[in-house]
Amino acid sequence: MSQKYGKKVREKMVAEMKDILSGSEGFVLSSVENMKASDMDVLRKTIRKSGSRYLVLKNRLAKVALKESGMEGFEDLVGEKKILGIGVIKDDPVKVAKILKEFAKQNKGFNISRGYIGGSMVTAERVNDLADLPGREQLLAMVLSTVNAPVTGFVNVLSGVMRGLLYAINAVKEKKGSE
Numbered sequence: 001m002s003q004k005y006g007k008k009v010r011e012k013m014v015a016e017m018k019d020i021l022s023g024s025e026g027f028v029l030s031s032v033e034n035m036k037a038s039d040m041d042v043l044r045k046t047i048r049k050s051g052s053r054y055l056v057l058k059n060r061l062a063k064v065a066l067k068e069s070g071m072e073g074f075e076d077l078v079g080e081k082k083i084l085g086i087g088v089i090k091d092d093p094v095k096v097a098k099i100l101k102e103f104a105k106q107n108k109g110f111n112i113s114r115g116y117i118g119g120s121m122v123t124a125e126r127v128n129d130l131a132d133l134p135g136r137e138q139l140l141a142m143v144l145s146t147v148n149a150p151v152t153g154f155v156n157v158l159s160g161v162m163r164g165l166l167y168a169i170n171a172v173k174e175k176k177g178s179e
Helices: 005-022 037-049 059-068 075-080 093-106 124-132 136-178
Strands: 026-032 053-058 083-089 110-117 120-123
Touching: 005 053, 005 059, 005 083, 026 093, 037 053, 037 093, 053 059, 059 083, 083 093, 083 110, 093 110, 093 124, 110 124, 120 124
Parallel strands: none
Antiparallel strands: 026 083, 026 110, 053 083, 110 120
16 A cells, blocks of 8 residues: 655656656756766756756656657667756757856766757757857847848938038038138
């Protein structure tokens, strides 16, 4: 009649991971090998500031959670590593990809494996390409500058016409003043 305590804990962890993965914009899987806990805490805090989360999970639990979430293509990856890191994306996938890529450059035991963004699986190369894109704020600034460009050009043309008219009036004034 009594169940083992560990089984209940695992079931609860899988259910929580399933909810987290299903309710997110996507995630990035990474291998975590020979990493210090202090380094992982720095990564977690950095990602938390961006509005997302970073979790470390045993591969068996990750495999079950991914399978129950209906996400395909991760079975072989989950079997390779003993411990997986999962960067859960809440708002901006570019920001999370940038943080993870920078962390991978600084730490040898950390590698980006794959991602799940926009409803499809992406390779590590695609995640790195995503990290090279400009961030959301930078893209918004680019769009706003593009929208403002015609208005700015129109104002410059009008001010040029006014300037030309003033130069002409000033030249006529000087000519009449010298006569």
